[in-house]
Amino acid sequence: MEKKDLLYEGKAKILYLTEDTNLLIQQFKDDLSAFNGTKKGNFKDKGKISNAIATYLFEYLENYHVPTHFVKQLGDTEMLVKRLEMIPVEVVVRNIATATLAKTYNIEEGKVLDYPIIEYYLKDDNLGDPMINEHHAYAMGFATPEEMRLISRVASKVNAIFKSFFARRGLSIVDFKLEFGKHGRDLVIGDEITPDTCRIWDKKTGKKMDKDRFRYDMGGVDKVYQELLDRIVSTAV
Numbered sequence: 001m002e003k004k005d006l007l008y009e010g011k012a013k014i015l016y017l018t019e020d021t022n023l024l025i026q027q028f029k030d031d032l033s034a035f036n037g038t039k040k041g042n043f044k045d046k047g048k049i050s051n052a053i054a055t056y057l058f059e060y061l062e063n064y065h066v067p068t069h070f071v072k073q074l075g076d077t078e079m080l081v082k083r084l085e086m087i088p089v090e091v092v093v094r095n096i097a098t099a100t101l102a103k104t105y106n107i108e109e110g111k112v113l114d115y116p117i118i119e120y121y122l123k124d125d126n127l128g129d130p131m132i133n134e135h136h137a138y139a140m141g142f143a144t145p146e147e148m149r150l151i152s153r154v155a156s157k158v159n160a161i162f163k164s165f166f167a168r169r170g171l172s173i174v175d176f177k178l179e180f181g182k183h184g185r186d187l188v189i190g191d192e193i194t195p196d197t198c199r200i201w202d203k204k205t206g207k208k209m210d211k212d213r214f215r216y217d218m219g220g221v222d223k224v225y226q227e228l229l230d231r232i233v234s235t236a237v
């Protein structure tokens, strides 16, 4: 499948049209950003590592009958995906309190929540991705009530799958963000699932294995992305 015109260039990825109007090529860049794009950086092989992690996780979810846009891996930094009409809602699932949640509700950072929390944010950089609830989503036409119900079911299922997947690798899935889109009548997970969009901690040491190392200048972001990939694909679990 060959790349045609550039469709969209975002902060971490580029989408290209292909000869098939139903399919896009998603290319992962070496760039990373945080705080709504105000902090920018990059490191060598980031695109390659992110593509490998997203490929592994999308294939894993497909095995559990979770529909995603993933079709197949192409080059080192590219995957073939279904073209979606994106729902402009970022879906966040949290298992452990961190960051804004911990601050807002004055909970200890790292507290394991009694139940997972699903949060929704309107994906709009100009507005700073404001938090919304499902009523906002259908009142303002971002998604139908049926779509929001399905989104919350799929997000909970992904969380259950990820909790045991990462636990077997000695890791905690602290929180993660999903984006959904429509492909014809199907509602599927799009975008990426990578350490840019998840918080993952080592269970024993608490070491942060994700983009927080870049956000908070903790150093070693390149090393932890590689280590995370190695542990994800490790078959000795």
Ligand SMILES: Nc1ncnc2c1ncn2[C@@H]1O[C@H](COP(=O)(O)OP(=O)(O)O)[C@@H](O)[C@H]1O
Residues within 6 Å of the ligand: 008, 009, 010, 011, 012, 013, 014, 015, 024, 069, 081, 082, 083, 084, 085, 086, 179, 181, 190, 191, 192
């Ligand atoms: N399968 C898809 N079809 C169409 N758009 C997609 C698909 N998967 C992801 N997207 C969108 O493409 C963009 C991916 O690039 P990214 O660098 O993440 O951009 P952004 O800076 O907007 O988050 C996102 O806006 C995402 O919503």
Ligand SMILES: [Mg+2]
Residues within 6 Å of the ligand: 010, 011, 012
């Ligand atoms: Mg993005």
